[in-house]
Amino acid sequence: MALLVCKSCKKAFISGPQEEDFCSDCVIRLRELYPSVRNFLRNHYEETHTAHSLSKVMGIASEDVDSMVSMGLLEYWEDRKTVNGKDTLYTQSHKKSKTNPGGSI
Numbered sequence: 384m385a386l387l388v389c390k391s392c393k394k395a396f397i398s399g400p401q402e403e404d405f406c407s408d409c410v411i412r413l414r415e416l417y418p419s420v421r422n423f424l425r426n427h428y429e430e431t432h433t434a435h436s437l438s439k440v441m442g443i444a445s446e447d448v449d450s451m452v453s454m455g456l457l458e459y460w461e462d463r464k465t466v467n468g469k470d471t472l473y474t475q476s477h478k479k480s481k482t483n484p485g486g487s488i
Contacts, residue, residue: 391450404453416447417456
């Protein structure tokens with residue numbers, strides 16, 4: 384156990400058995416926010432979004448998007464597609480293919 388600073392809210396917290404980057408309050412908040420982000424990306428799969436554009440269009444803090452990337456909830460496109468020099472985001476359930484246009488969860 385160690386005293387850490389949450390990467391999201393910047394509050395000090397005591398880590399659990401596994402060191403975390405986020406306090407339990409932020410983990411809960413981000414995991415509750417994630418389904419709406421996932422659904423947005425799935426419903427708008429033809430659009431390309433950076434962390435900044437996603438936060439702007441959804442009305443959420445860009446820091447929350449960055450935190451979801453750090454937590455592994457969101458990822459960047461494997462082929463490193465960029466918009467204005469910035470990587471674009473996806474979720475594992477967001478990936479679409481010609482053989483599976485609906486994606487999977």
